[in-house]
Amino acid sequence: xxxxxxxxxxxxxxxxxxxxxxxxxxxxxxxxxxxxxxxxxxxxxxxxxxxxxxxxxxxxxxxxxxxxxxxxxxxxxxxxxxxxxxxxxxxxxxxxxxxxxxxxxxxxxxxxxxxxxxxxxxxxxxxxxxxxxxxxxxxxxxxxxxxxxxxxxxxxxxxxxxxxxxxxxxxxxxxxxxxxxxxxxxxxxxxxxxxxxxxxxxxxxxxxxxxxxxxxxxxxxxxx
Amino acid sequence: xxxxxxxxxxxxxxxxxxxxxxxxxxxxxxxxxxxxxxxxxxxxxxxxxxxxxxxxxxxxxxxxxxxxxxxxxxxxxxxxxxxxxxxxxxxxxxxxxxxxxxxxxxxxxxxxxxxxxxxxxxxxxxxxxxxxxxxxxxxxxxxxxxxxxxxx
Numbered sequence: 112x113x114x115x116x117x118x119x120x121x122x123x124x125x126x127x128x129x130x131x132x133x134x135x136x137x138x139x140x141x142x143x144x145x146x147x148x149x150x151x152x153x154x155x156x157x158x159x160x161x162x163x164x165x166x167x168x169x170x171x172x173x174x175x176x177x178x179x180x181x182x183x184x185x186x187x188x189x190x191x192x193x194x195x196x197x198x199x200x201x202x203x204x205x206x207x208x209x210x211x212x213x214x215x216x217x218x219x220x221x222x223x224x225x226x227x228x229x230x231x232x233x234x235x236x237x238x239x240x241x242x243x244x245x246x247x248x249x250x251x252x253x254x255x256x257x258x259x260x261x262x263x264x265x266x267x268x269x270x271x272x273x274x275x276x277x278x279x280x281x282x283x284x285x286x287x288x289x290x291x292x293x294x295x296x297x298x299x300x301x302x303x304x305x306x307x308x309x310x311x312x313x314x315x316x317x318x319x320x321x322x323x324x325x326x327x328x329x330x331x332x333x334x335x
Numbered sequence: 336x337x338x339x340x341x342x343x344x345x346x347x348x349x350x351x352x353x354x355x356x357x358x359x360x361x362x363x364x365x366x367x368x369x370x371x372x373x374x375x376x377x378x379x380x381x382x383x384x385x386x387x388x389x390x391x392x393x394x395x396x397x398x399x400x401x402x403x404x405x406x407x408x409x410x411x412x413x414x415x416x417x418x419x420x421x422x423x424x425x426x427x428x429x430x431x432x433x434x435x436x437x438x439x440x441x442x443x444x445x446x447x448x449x450x451x452x453x454x455x456x457x458x459x460x461x462x463x464x465x466x467x468x469x470x471x472x473x474x475x476x477x478x479x480x481x482x483x484x485x486x487x
Contacts, residue, residue, distance in 0.1 A: 130423050221418070
């Protein structure tokens with residue numbers, strides 16, 4: 112797996128407004144992400160390959176994230192107010208799905224309703240953006256997508272024995288990736304401390320600490 | 336025939352006045368920031384979408400308020416959509432009227448709704464005319480071989 116070039120990140124954007132879809136698509140493409148836009152929560156679930164019986168507490172064996180999807184999605188950004196399935200409903204479905212729950216979800220809304228914001232964050236949304244969404248908001252997405260890449264690298268076991276030189280280069284590259292990701296996470300943490308973040312700060316701190324621990328353990332596990 | 340410099344001056348003055356008079360807000364500037372060589376028509380594309388969408392919404396609003404038993408939830412849904420799209424474009428005055436419109440929907444105030452419908456149509460027409468004038472100025476500058484200045 113190559114170093115995370117931004118073009119590898121694929122965002123699924125969900126909004127019933129054609130204008131807002133065009134806008135979010137441009138914002139994301141300007142930030143060098145691959146984008147798919149859909150106009151409803153149900154189409155989003157379809158795209159993600161969601162199955163109704165795909166719940167976390169089912170008896171299915173544990174599979175790595177994105178295994179049952181047709182296309183890999185690194186982040187879902189969705190409008191809150193949509194006819195039929197709201198962004199909140201979509202968020203809940205994603206977080207309850209064993210195959211989709213690790214995909215970060217961001218909610219957008221034109222209305223600044225504190226109870227709505229905390230409800231979304233409690234349900235597992237990473238961020239809550241007020242519309243109209245701007246480039247500055249989109250620049251906050253990368254750390255969330257980086258976290259999923261770190262998790263994936265951590266879970267993959269070496270398939271076969273490569274020659275020493277290749278293996279060393281790969282390990283160096285991956286170690287550099289981890290360092291980069293760690294830097295970004297540290298940046299995010301200090302950002303959270305300095306500005307009034309829209310996220311629940313306590314929960315976020317514990318999440319980032321957890322990831323940091325994973326990163327620190329990783330080199331120890333791999334050298335076998 | 337105006338020189339490029341004169342046209343550019345006109346453009347800057349016109350854009351500034353649109354901002355000062357509240358027709359445009361910072362969101363419009365954000366849209367312009369998203370336009371570049373690889374997407375040279377982004378702003379006109381979005382704005383065209385907005386005009387098309389708004390025409391439909393205004394028709395829907397008019398029809399909904401003409402019903403014998405007005406469904407205020409439906410009217411509010413249309414007003415909400417119009418408010419959202421107007422806000423995404425940076426059409427400040429239109430957005431503000433939509434906000435009032437929603438208030439009257441909540442209160443099920445038919446009179447208020449009808450007045451807002453008139454007002455929003457008016458503001459929308461003003462906005463549309465001014466934006467079209469702005470785009471014409473842009474075209475003139477480009478045709479004269481100049482570049483369109485960014486106005487913050």
